[in-house]
Structure formats: C-alpha cells, structure tokens
Amino acid sequence: MFGGVSAILLVLVIVFALLWDGARGDQGDTDAVRRVAGTFTDRFLTLDSKDLEPNKRGVLALSTGAFKRTYEEGLETQVLQAILALGDTTTEATITEIYLGEVDERTAHVIVQAETTAYTIDESGAARPPLTQEIYIELDLLKQDGAWLVDHVAHLNFGGPRSSSDVPSEPAPSPTTAPA
Numbered sequence: 001m002f003g004g005v006s007a008i009l010l011v012l013v014i015v016f017a018l019l020w021d022g023a024r025g026d027q028g029d030t031d032a033v034r035r036v037a038g039t040f041t042d043r044f045l046t047l048d049s050k051d052l053e054p055n056k057r058g059v060l061a062l063s064t065g066a067f068k069r070t071y072e073e074g075l076e077t078q079v080l081q082a083i084l085a086l087g088d089t090t091t092e093a094t095i096t097e098i099y100l101g102e103v104d105e106r107t108a109h110v111i112v113q114a115e116t117t118a119y120t121i122d123e124s125g126a127a128r129p130p131l132t133q134e135i136y137i138e139l140d141l142l143k144q145d146g147a148w149l150v151d152h153v154a155h156l157n158f159g160g161p162r163s164s165s166d167v168p169s170e171p172a173p174s175p176t177t178a179p180a
Helices: 002-045 053-061 065-086
Strands: 088-103 107-121 131-144 147-155 161-163
Touching: 002 053, 002 088, 002 107, 002 131, 002 147, 053 065, 065 147
Parallel strands: none
Antiparallel strands: 088 107, 107 131, 131 147, 131 161
C-alpha cells in the first residue's frame, strides 16, 4: 500500500518539478524579450547626427536578417534625412514602459513607450529649445538560435511633440457666453 502511494507521490513531484521548470523558462523568455525590446528601442531612438554609426551597429546587432534589410534599404535613409534636416542634433530616449503582448517559444509582440528629447543646434550655432515627444514603438521579435531579435518595427504615432515653445506664455482667455 505504502509502495503505491510513494510511487504516486514521486510521479506528482516529478510532474510539478517539470511544470515549475517550464514556468521559469517562460519567465526567462519574458525577461529576455523585455530586455531586447528596451535596448533596441533605446538604440533606435538615441541618435547623434555627427556619428550615426554606433546607432546603426546597435540596431543591427538586435535585428533579424529581414529587418536588417529593411533598415539598410530605406529606413536608415529616412532616419538620416530627418535628423540632418534638423541640423546638429542629438536625441536621448528614456524607456518609460514595456507592454508585452503574446510571448511564445518563438515569437513575441511588444509595445515600447519612450520619451525622446531632441537637442538641436541650428546653422547659426544657436541652440533650439529641446523638443520632447512621447513615442510608442510596436515590435515583433523572433527567437533565432536562442536569441531574441527584432523582426518588424512600427511607430504608433500617439501623442505629439512638446517643447518650451509649445507652452503659452499667457493663459488662454476663458470662454465667454453671449448675453441672453
């Protein structure tokens, strides 16, 4: 009798140990996805118009072959043109939140919220007011050879730019009502 109960208990212990190990593996993937999404977004949004090469290397190091081609064949040019149009510019990204969608053993869907501030010196050498924008980036990641890599990026365009020039110097007049 005790032998049968012992065997059942042993089987239950093994099953629970396997389930626990599987749950810890899922947490490891979740942590890795968060880490890659945050690092990629920081590298993608933190730029220096005088030296874009470190940015490019950082982005490509965390990208699948498909996204590397997308970046090198057009997205990089668009980013470069936008930055150079502003003049001597550096941007700093601060990751404020990482929202995980579905994460399975091979794919992950993530939205990263970041605040990006651009510091620009115009052609005359004068500093423009910093421009801060809340940005939401949607990422699709794939697990390749044990590493999570970004396969697709989309800008979700929530919010708008904020700078000191966006704040009115005087309060807006309050609405009035016409006499009855």
